[in-house]
Amino acid sequence: MDTLLVQAVKAVPEIRTPSVETVPQEAPTLSLVICTLDEHEAIGGVLSELGEHLMGISHEIIVVDDSADYRTAEVVDAYATEHAQVRLVRRYKASGLSSAAINGWDVAKGRILAIMDGDGQHDPALIRTLVEKLANPDIDVAVASRYLDDSRSGLHGLRHRLSRTGTWLTDAMLGVPLADPLSGCFAMTRDWYVQVRRHLSGLGFKILIDVVASGARKPQTAQVPTLLRARAGGESKLDTRVVIDLVALLIEKRTRGRFTAAALMHGMAAISALCAQWLALSLLLRLAMPLWLAMLLSVGAALAGRFAVNLLMTPRSRRPGNAHELHRQWLAFCLGRWSDVPLNAGFALALCMAHCAWGIAVLAGVLLAESRYYFGANAGARA
Known part of the structure; x- marks a missing residue:
């Protein structure tokens, strides 16, 4: 399998923004991006589950890997030898889920663009549900949201409290109409991505905030309830950088880019x-x-x-x-x-x-x- 090697996308994009008109007629319905960092233990199982749940949907899966070693890439390569719809993008001198997601979406061909984690915490069955939500032409973004039905998230202790605080802060600063604006599992139309692409910051790990707060208008959204599953591999990315990135991103979006x-x-x-x-x-x-x-x-x-x-x-x-x-x-x-x-x-x-x-x-x-x-x-x- 050919592997695409790229550098991290920059905050001010230099890559040509995709155009709806350039999408080939034979393009798949769905392009799903999975961003990985040392998740060789989980990614094989995630890809296998996705294969079962996406049967009947024309799709491609783009794994964007930032791992320092080749273990995750080797697992993806092995799976892709029998599943041609899987592609691998390896980045160098790169970090951050948001920039990885943008790199993946920039090379995607699908009419619907989606993202989920590669550590097994997101239920692959959610992706089909999100695609079905986007069958409504009025919906721009469909999100798998924690806190939609109750206050549980699947997280525990400090991580749960930080998630709730981040959700409250995002709602207070941006007024984003979502129960879980920090979700890492969502799908959007290509039309919406084209509209927001050149305004995306590509900063940190909370790409959904970037996507929904970068348009000339607020997107029409649909939500489905979810709880995070136990992590099958890798480790939490939560650290001081994630918190700093979130606060800086919220200020940038709240000021419409006056303070980047x-x-x-x-x-x-x-x-x-x-x-x-x-x-x-x-x-x-x-x-x-x-x-x-x-x-x-x-x-x-x-x-x-x-x-x-x-x-x-x-x-x-x-x-x-x-x-x-x-x-x-x-x-x-x-x-x-x-x-x-x-x-x-x-x-x-x-x-x-x-x-x-x-x-x-x-x-x-x-x-x-x-x-x-x-x-x-x-x-x-x-x-």
């Missing part, structure tokens, strides 16, 4: 650097350290603060697993931010020599360094 999620997270890291530098400089000056040395050391503290926040905003699968890897990433980070020393410390010292208050001087130095890094990175991305 990427800019918000960049701002969080910059504020952490500023606070760390203010605190370090204040302590060092209290110890009667010369201003020039205190300023240099405070820049080091700012870099450490920024690096710590970057780690919090890094998906768990890409965080350093040991002290050696942590040290290597720290050195690479410092090398990439070497210009902070002349720009931040140099400019702040110059202002202090001109009798500017050191707090304001540090703020100006941090802003100068961040501007250079932010606009330099954007220029490199455009190139």
Whole structure:
């Protein structure tokens, strides 16, 4: 089986948006995307169940795999040798379910686009029900929703409470007419995807929020009740990055893109650097350290603060697993931010020599360094 190898989709899409007119007449009714990350234990069973429940529906299944090893891909390859409707997309330097889903939908051919997890928590029987809901021409998006019939979700403890909090926050900020806007199992018409594609952020793991909040109007939705099953493989993706992504995404959608999620997270890291530098400089000056040395050391503290926040905003699968890897990433980070020393410390010292208050001087130095890094990175991305 041929495997498509791609990079992660970017927040501002560079891939040509699919067009309804370009869908071939022989296109399948359904394109189902399954995003996997180290789920080799579960994906075989999920594909087998789907084969049973989708009999009679013209379909294709696109597995988008972000795993570091080939175990998940090997299971999909083995299944696909006897099931031609299964395709594999392997990504490199990639993470996040939302961007994986967009990569899968961009190469899909179906008239209905759907998504579900590859760890066995979603009941494959739901997909047929979602497709049937979209037989109504007035429906844009059909969602398998927890909390539709009762308050249960299939989750337990902290994960359940966080899910309920995220649902409440999403409803409060966006007014999305769904019982479970954090659901990872839903289907939509290609028409709706084409409408929202260029506005999708591709951030984090809550792709449904991105899909329903990116249109010029609110979508017409249908819902079916569900509870999550026990996970058959893999592990929970819930960590600090998921929470940060959700909050940033909600702000971006609430402000209609005036404050992008990427800019918000960049701002969080910059504020952490500023606070760390203010605190370090204040302590060092209290110890009667010369201003020039205190300023240099405070820049080091700012870099450490920024690096710590970057780690919090890094998906768990890409965080350093040991002290050696942590040290290597720290050195690479410092090398990439070497210009902070002349720009931040140099400019702040110059202002202090001109009798500017050191707090304001540090703020100006941090802003100068961040501007250079932010606009330099954007220029490199455009190139």
